[in-house]
Amino acid sequence: MPDEQALRAHLQRHLTLAATIGRPAVGWLCTAAAAMGLAFGLQGAVIGWLLLAGMLPLLSFSLFARIGARHLRGQAGSPLTVLTPHAAAAALSSQSVDQLLSKLTATSSSGFVLARLGLSPEQFPEVRQPLQLAPLLAASAALAEQTGDTEIGAAHLLVALIMSQPTWQTALTAVKLQSDDLMHVLEWQRRSERRFEEAKLAWRKAKVKTGGGLGGNWSSGATYTLDRYAEDITADVAEGRLPPLFGKTAMIASLEQALSKSEGANVILVGPAGVGKEEIVLGLAGKMASGQTVPALQYKRLLKLNVSAALSGANGQQEVESRLVSLLNESTRAGNIIIFINNLATLLGTGDQKGALGSINAGNLLLPYLQAHSIQLIGTATPELYRQRLEQMPELTGQFVTVDVPEPTAEDNLKIVEEAVPAMEQKNHALVTYQAVAAAVELADRYIHDVPFPEKAISLLDQTVVSQTALRNQPLITRQSVEQTVSGLTHVPVGEASRDEKHVLLNLENELHKRIIGQNQAIEAVADALRRARSGLSRGSRPIGSFLFIGPTGVGKTETAKALAAIYFGDEQAMLRFDMSEYQEDGSISRLIGGPGESGLLTQAVRTRPFALILIDEIEKSSPGVRDLFLQILDDGRLTDGQGRTVDFKNTLIIATSNAGAELVREALMKQTPAAELKTSLLDYLLRQGVFKPEFLNRFDGVVAFLPLTLEEVEQVVQLMLADINRGLTARQVTVILSAAAVRYIAETGFDPTLGARALRRRLQETVEDILAKQLLSGQVSPGQTITIDRPDLTPAAQIGNSV
Amino acid sequence: MAELKLRLKFLFVSLLNTFSVPVLLSTLFDPWRRDEMKVSGAPINVELHAVWMNIISRLIGAVIRATTLLTAGLLLLIAALVGALALLLWLGWPMFVLICLWQVVRHA
Numbered sequence: 001m002p003d004e005q006a007l008r009a010h011l012q013r014h015l016t017l018a019a020t021i022g023r024p025a026v027g028w029l030c031t032a033a034a035a036m037g038l039a040f041g042l043q044g045a046v047i048g049w050l051l052l053a054g055m056l057p058l059l060s061f062s063l064f065a066r067i068g069a070r071h072l073r074g075q076a077g078s079p080l081t082v083l084t085p086h087a088a089a090a091a092l093s094s095q096s097v098d099q100l101l102s103k104l105t106a107t108s109s110s111g112f113v114l115a116r117l118g119l120s121p122e123q124f125p126e127v128r129q130p131l132q133l134a135p136l137l138a139a140s141a142a143l144a145e146q147t148g149d150t151e152i153g154a155a156h157l158l159v160a161l162i163m164s165q166p167t168w169q170t171a172l173t174a175v176k177l178q179s180d181d182l183m184h185v186l187e188w189q190r191r192s193e194r195r196f197e198e199a200k201l202a203w204r205k206a207k208v209k210t211g212g213g214l215g216g217n218w219s220s221g222a223t224y225t226l227d228r229y230a231e232d233i234t235a236d237v238a239e240g241r242l243p244p245l246f247g248k249t250a251m252i253a254s255l256e257q258a259l260s261k262s263e264g265a266n267v268i269l270v271g272p273a274g275v276g277k278e279e280i281v282l283g284l285a286g287k288m289a290s291g292q293t294v295p296a297l298q299y300k301r302l303l304k305l306n307v308s309a310a311l312s313g314a315n316g317q318q319e320v321e322s323r324l325v326s327l328l329n330e331s332t333r334a335g336n337i338i339i340f341i342n343n344l345a346t347l348l349g350t351g352d353q354k355g356a357l358g359s360i361n362a363g364n365l366l367l368p369y370l371q372a373h374s375i376q377l378i379g380t381a382t383p384e385l386y387r388q389r390l391e392q393m394p395e396l397t398g399q400f401v402t403v404d405v406p407e408p409t410a411e412d413n414l415k416i417v418e419e420a421v422p423a424m425e426q427k428n429h430a431l432v433t434y435q436a437v438a439a440a441v442e443l444a445d446r447y448i449h450d451v452p453f454p455e456k457a458i459s460l461l462d463q464t465v466v467s468q469t470a471l472r473n474q475p476l477i478t479r480q481s482v483e484q485t486v487s488g489l490t491h492v493p494v495g496e497a498s499r500d501e502k503h504v505l506l507n508l509e510n511e512l513h514k515r516i517i518g519q520n521q522a523i524e525a526v527a528d529a530l531r532r533a534r535s536g537l538s539r540g541s542r543p544i545g546s547f548l549f550i551g552p553t554g555v556g557k558t559e560t561a562k563a564l565a566a567i568y569f570g571d572e573q574a575m576l577r578f579d580m581s582e583y584q585e586d587g588s589i590s591r592l593i594g595g596p597g598e599s600g601l602l603t604q605a606v607r608t609r610p611f612a613l614i615l616i617d618e619i620e621k622s623s624p625g626v627r628d629l630f631l632q633i634l635d636d637g638r639l640t641d642g643q644g645r646t647v648d649f650k651n652t653l654i655i656a657t658s659n660a661g662a663e664l665v666r667e668a669l670m671k672q673t674p675a676a677e678l679k680t681s682l683l684d685y686l687l688r689q690g691v692f693k694p695e696f697l698n699r700f701d702g703v704v705a706f707l708p709l710t711l712e713e714v715e716q717v718v719q720l721m722l723a724d725i726n727r728g729l730t731a732r733q734v735t736v737i738l739s740a741a742a743v744r745y746i747a748e749t750g751f752d753p754t755l756g757a758r759a760l761r762r763r764l765q766e767t768v769e770d771i772l773a774k775q776l777l778s779g780q781v782s783p784g785q786t787i788t789i790d791r792p793d794l795t796p797a798a799q800i801g802n803s804v
Numbered sequence: 805m806a807e808l809k810l811r812l813k814f815l816f817v818s819l820l821n822t823f824s825v826p827v828l829l830s831t832l833f834d835p836w837r838r839d840e841m842k843v844s845g846a847p848i849n850v851e852l853h854a855v856w857m858n859i860i861s862r863l864i865g866a867v868i869r870a871t872t873l874l875t876a877g878l879l880l881l882i883a884a885l886v887g888a889l890a891l892l893l894w895l896g897w898p899m900f901v902l903i904c905l906w907q908v909v910r911h912a
Contacts, residue, residue: 219831
């Protein structure tokens with residue numbers, strides 16, 4: 001480690017040098033002023049000073065910089081590469097850690113890092129200790145090496161400084177930031193600055209023009225028709241900026257390689273919609289426009305054919321065909337055209353399925369041209385359409401090199417979204433933090449399943465920025481902002497549980513008992529599963545929870561499911577109910593998962609509403625094949641539908657119910673068997689009778705027995721049902737009260753062990769609701785009154801009194 | 805010095821390609837915009853007509869390309885001369901200013 005004093009001396013020299021180098025423009029201005037001064041006859045002293053200032057840059061700043069850099073690199077044991085003038089000035093003029101932090105935050109590059117982290121200098125606890133430059137520069141140099149820089153910038157210094165202070169590390173952890181996040185934001189800053197700097201450097205090899213100049217097209221044929229119906233993307237890209245192409249370089253290289261074959265191969269890019277297939281073609285166009293592509297593609301034009309525009313107004317099959325043929329002929333004659341058709345697969349028809357051109361199969365028109373190698377084509381297709389259409393035409397597929405375009409990696413997604421951030425910020429006058437970007441990628445992965453990356457993350461962040469700035473007037477976009485958007489989209493509480501939500505989760509049993517009477521064990525098991533899911537302890541890709549509710553009818557199985565949907569998913573409509581009596585044959589599987597060209601009821605419902613409670617009623621009635629389907633969902637948390645799409649069940653709560661063994665329960669009740677014993681004998685019975693296989697029962701997080709209600713519990717159910725009736729009467733301002741005797745009467749006469757609480761509702765309808773209806777119609781009850789029913793048999797006279 | 809040479813090379817290549825010099829040279833006598841007549845099995849007079857038209861197409865192409873190449877060469881030459889002059893002026897400017905200063909001091 002070099003001596004601190006020596007290091008500061010080197011820095012000072014470097015700074016002087018940098019300051020000199022950084023002033024050529026000032027120098028030239030002074031020189032010009034001196035010349036003008038001469039012309040106007042000003043005095044020699046002034047002119048002389050100006051001349052001296054102007055002379056300095058003429059000694060070649062490039063030469064100076066090089067000598068300086070070599071000198072600094074040559075210091076034995078010095079960790080220095082070279083510092084940027086800002087970094088050197090800040091480091092040299094600071095004596096304490098706090099001072100350096102304050103100076104660094106004033107520079108744009110370190111300001112970028114702090115702003116992206118959503119931090120301000122005030123959030124860092126005061127550190128008054130003296131600044132040790134040597135270790136700090138060593139750490140900064142290591143960071144510069146990691147980010148691929150040859151100079152230590154202010155951003156490197158800042159990150160190294162934060163990482164070097166244990167108290168600041170603790171402060172960062174408090175706002176859920178880790179050193180990895182700092183490193184990531186540093187890389188983001190370096191990428192942004194590098195691109196900005198590169199735009200200024202005119203003489204980089206990548207900018208050397210090797211194609212596309214004046215007269216480049218004179219050796220190829222004219223394309224009047226194609227120019228009308230196709231967009232010259234090589235020309236477009238040459239004029240504008242290319243989209244970021246992280247992780248796509250290899251695919252662009254395969255595209256170039258395939259297209260530069262001597263026989264002029266064609267390429268089909270296969271990947272989900274929105275994955276960036278068109279961006280790859282744009283990337284190739286960019287390389288072609290700048291002449292940075294392989295020699296075989298230089299001086300070629302990449303035209304994106306707008307098929308619908310080309311065929312608009314065409315009448316009949318013959319005209320459509322002739323228009324397409326004329327476009328292909330023109331391309332053949334031109335000799336330098338690569339046609340790009342987005343969604344090529346949609347133009348192809350197979351068997352009974354017609355393509356976008358109706359009875360015309362574009363494949364048959366293209367095939368002779370492709371076989372003769374007279375045109376070159378790039379097409380795109382989704383994997384489903386590739387399987388359905390292209391693979392059915394082996395002759396056509398044989399003419400294409402297939403390039404698979406997978407979704408970008410998580411790391412690339414983050415970078416791609418970061419690239420999209422400046423445009424969003426500029427448009428909406430907002431500042432997007434790194435945490436918001438990371439949350440957009442993470443939450444899009446978890447909660448958005450219909451759209452692939454990176455589109456879904458960009459779209460989620462864009463939506464967040466727009467809603468936060470336009471609706472809430474909140475220009476700082478944080479992780480919480482993105483969580484709010486996701487919660488709004490999915491109706492699922494996302495992010496850290498709020499104080500109210502925590503209260504609900506901790507008191508979930510009480511919340512459920514507001515609607516469910518008894519069944520303590522069942523409710524406890526379900527509440528535990530939900531708490532695990534919300535606290536982030538749920539298990540990987542499996543559903544949030546899966547339960548098998550067994551027990552006779554009318555004991556609260558379905559009601560528990562409804563209550564859970566309402567409490568956890570915020571809406572009873574979030575319960576997707578499937579009655580298994582409709583799926584008693586294996587053939588009915590296709591109704592659940594769909595088939596070619598047809599959506600499945602289960603898969604489509606979960607695709608549309610991925611955050612839902614799935615209630616599988618009377619599962620014992622389903623066919624073995626259907627049960628195997630659910631086994632896969634319980635195991636893997638996903639299912640492939642009939643169209644080959646993966647449907648994610650990770651955010652679903654699965655509840656299967658079964659009435660099997662009701663007879664046994666009834667017998668046990670007659671014998672007054674204890675509850676615990678009843679559950680064991682019920683499970684034994686179900687396994688012995690072969691209703692469920694042990695491996696099926698083991699897949700559930702819990703098999704919960706709903707036992708018949710006791711008389712006291714039935715009375716509580718009566719009270720709950722009465723509360724329902726009273727809710728319905730709110731508009732009429734009438735209240736019904738049942739005396740204890742009346743409640744007991746209804747409970748005793750209305751409860752049927754075979755039908756459970758369902759019979760109670762009927763009894764209440766026959767008694768309380770009928771009395772009420774008559775009195776309301778006869779005008780005996782007016783608004784504001786209370787009807788008290790206290791007669792055990794409920795029949796003749798109900799007391800009517802004034803409400804309190 | 806090596807970097808200077810590299811930068812000059814980039815400059816030269818870029819300038820050449822601004823006028824598509826390599827491709828214009830390699831296709832100097834190609835038919836203009838690939839416009840050529842292709843006939844086979846036609847009467848001899850039609851064949852001769854096609855040959856004649858194709859020669860004209862190639863001549864048009866050659867004239868236009870050659871003109872462009874000459875223009876490019878001339879512009880490159882002018883650019884090189886102007887560049888060299890600008891470099892000399894830039895380097896000599898301080899000397900000029902010093903001479904002026906000397907003149908001011910001498911006559912003061």
